[in-house]
Amino acid sequence: MLDQLNRPLTQTATRAEVEDLLFEEAACLDEWRLDDWLKLLTDDATYEIPSTDRSQAEGGQSLPLILDDNRWLRERVKQLLGGYTWVEQPRSRTRRLVGNVRVLGVEGEDIHVQANFVIHRLRSDTTAVYVGHYENVLRRCHGVLKIHRRRSVLDNESLKAHGAIAFIL
Amino acid sequence: MVKGSTVHPIRRDDERGIFAVHRSVYTDPEIQAREQERIFDRCWLYAAHVSELKAPGDFIARKIANRRIFLVRGKDGAVRAFFNACTHKGAMICRENKGSAKLFSCPYHAWTFDTSGTLMGVPDSESFGPNFEREEFNLNPVPRCDISHGFIFVSFASDGESLPEHLGPAAECLSLLEDNGSEGMQVADGSFKYSIAANWKLLLENSNDAYHVPATHRRYLDYLKEQGGGWANPGEGPRTTVTPLGKGHCVFRLHDQTSKMTGNWGGSMPESLRPGMEARRAALEARHGKERADLMCDTFAILQIFPNLLILESVSTIIRQFFPNGVGSLDVNSWALMPSDLDEDDRAYALRSVAAFWGPGGFGSADDVDILESCQMAFTNREAEWSLVSRGMLADRPPRFDDDLAAREFWKRWGEIVAPEPDSKSNLVPFAARGA
């Protein structure tokens, strides 16, 4: 895919603009302002976490940890904000550091960006660390930069220290 | 039995309908050590599915019962299991989790083994002296390895019951699963690897406990209800059957289901999947007859195989296996199992439906993780001693899928192996008699 993206970068988004979006997103998620987070997404956004096996299989052909279409993504947020998602009831504390933001290229209206993350999740006297990178596709909606596809790829070899992923990674 | 006392950890009174388990079974390192010795060092344990070792030379490395082993399909087509330890000085000779190889060359001093474990090459073997016999240093095989309907099992004991003896009628359930695919079954790429800070037996009990679904999984059921689906109350809705299979195995079945990848288009499946689904069902009917095809296509089975394997069917199927990692923690490995003739769209749908509920990121299993961890945390309350496993014991009706029957089958077998002293009704104190 990167081959196709190696065309000269058009001025669709600057790194500063992308960073503003990703940092604001991180704040929304850490502060559990999930309704605000949804506003940073396109109306048809998707959310995906591949399994930690690092399978080389083509998209959709390997067992995902999360593969939410837009309906499931919104449902996920609704459930997280409701009272019956026991794994986040009481809510965990999370703190995420997002960096090494790069605008990889532009393909039609899709702006491909990559960024690294380190997310600490603290709950019940335990700390779990999620390390990885985002492979996001951004789009402009009425001039505003939004997240269209959100793919969180973990470097963790397993979720042995984590148990589950219920909060938005 | 129970630490510091003579109390047996399982209390059973069939007349009064009481079956209780002392919570030390989840916390006592001595019981854990006995489980390791009597169950995990001896029993048949699931290791892999044949579809993960398709061609000669294909291998996978797995951690099974604290051993590091690898399985490889030899040039002769046979599947073999070896300890992943060089016979020279012990280095791991299989360093990737999966792949394909003609030879395994040890990275330490370059001893080289073929896919049947035969030592083929020893650099400067003359220096080991005239009494060095190369054939004495072939790879150490796992004492026993056998296959039942595509499911590969190993045992670290060289004696004991055979795999068919261990499985008994559960083998027929594996055969039914094998027949789900007209061209065989396939474990998909990718797996769930996660841990739960809870004793391994808690996940066993949780995986076949339908009683917890309305409360623990309320958020998911609310969602299903909104979508026009839902969860029938026990005794209403689809027919269910629970069948003990002996030796701690059990299967429960939810009949009359409306969508399953095996060959039942319906529910909320996209129209585009319909032709493939109908073709698969027709092929299964032609091959196995209508009754068996119906059982494969219209029924969700939850198959429990002692000690630590569950095969959970819904729209698609997962293999869930777990091992203790210390007394208060367990490691889970899960794989998606599906007919190997699914096309790309079918496969994507199947995988997505597995992740929706069953995985650590799903709308279901994540909450189970949390609840089981909370049980384990609460077991520090040593004064709160007993857990109740009695549902359905005195019920005047056939066993239901929200009874504790599967768990009791497990506990009975566990008791025979780990705590064989007889029950002692005389000092039965929990529940009914308490405070009297």
Ligand code: FES
């Ligand atoms: S340890 Fe393998 S060759 Fe020496």
Ligand SMILES: [Fe+2]
């Ligand atoms: Fe559950």
